[in-house]
Amino acid sequence: MNTTQVVAKPRVLMAFLVAVGVILSVVIGSLGAPLITAVAQQYGVSLAVSQWTLTLALLAGAVATPVLGRLGAGPRRRTVMLAMLGAGVVGSLLTVLPLPFAFVLIGRALQGSGLGLIVLMMAVARDHLDEVRTAKTIALLSVASTAGIGIGYPLSGFITDVAGVRAAYGLGLAVTATAFVAAVFVLPQAPDRPSVRLDVRGAILLTIALPALLLVIGQTTLWQHHTGVALTVLIAALLLLAGWTFLEVHTENPLVDIGLLRHPAVAAANVVMFAGGIGMYLLFSMITRYVQTPSAAGYGFGLNTFQAGLVLVPFSLLGFVAGRLVPGWRERLGPRMLLTASTATVLVAFVLFATVRSHLVEPIVANGILGFGVGAFSAAMPGVILAVTPKAETASAMSVNAVVRSVGFSTGSALGGLILAAHTTGVFPRESGYGAAAWIGAAATAATLLIIAVLPLRRQ
Structure with a gap:
């Protein structure tokens, strides 16, 4: 059988790829940030130490992504993907068992390495689905983390409040084991290509x-x-x-084809991804922090983990909707217009949060607008890169873009933290800090619009 042809059940493969993308985001993100305080209490460690349950997962994912991207270019892609899904199951088991805290960290690192599977799933879609389904699948995989946040944050918070941290980690074990079993039956072999030496x-x-x-x-x-x-x-x-x-x-x-990255369209896309990622994550982290600040600070709404997770549902829902819409818009609008429109949507969210946030509905609306902008931006980005990338290099090229996004997100998160720290004299920042951070983020997003306007984001 020629494995480069469309698989017999493309809808099943498409659903599997998107579902695994969402599962990975739920396990890595939603079992990290919302549980930091609960993990510290459960294991008797400081919040700074507990933070490593998220940090290690993200670092492992950032390192694993380009390595898996290269391994996925060869004929053993299915074996590599099954091995990584299996590692995720082992990691999930380590977080559930009553073991010392060090084993939880090892488990979280194994779970985080699964982030690299996203780019491999994009390569699977490009090799085994028709052009229309490929575009839809890659767009949805690009917004999988956005969709997973809205599902996982309130769910993990609720389970932790009701049954404890290990029960929430048990959710990770259940979904990773399910993904592994499904992959055994659904995941196709890679096309017959020369072996890739790491x-x-x-x-x-x-x-x-x-x-x-x-x-x-x-x-x-x-x-x-x-x-x-x-x-x-x-x-x-x-x-x-x-x-x-x-x-x-x-x-x-x-490990990465640097010559391919020097292509004007690919280089431009990575510059835009870095610049746009700074502003997008800055606003997301600020809104999440703002709604959980106790009203005794003079602002904020004192939401608990579960309630704050519900605030993120519009972010995820509208981000997923944007991911569904972008493939249909791509041919009519082109990459530059799509990225411009999505970045402008993020700018609207910044301005809204900077000007009105005294009622809970206002941060929620800003978060929803942000989600739509982030979803559209993330879904449009692969089209720019893959239009000039050979099929065999899909995973490798997208892995670099994923790393660039991680660096942009980290920069945005740190920038927001530094701005708020400069406006802090007691326990909580002054509300003026949020306004200052929002306007600085709006300026960074406006700068991204200028970058999009001048860089060579050409079609093939």
């Missing part, structure tokens, strides 16, 4: 450089109190990445 030196160097970059960007306290140290680590990480790039250019079988 660039071990490049993988090791990236494993050092990328976590260092993401960690130093996200350490708000370090930037606030030890700026010199932060700058030193940042420069060292950037130099390591420069060295990694030089190594990849001069390697016969590189």
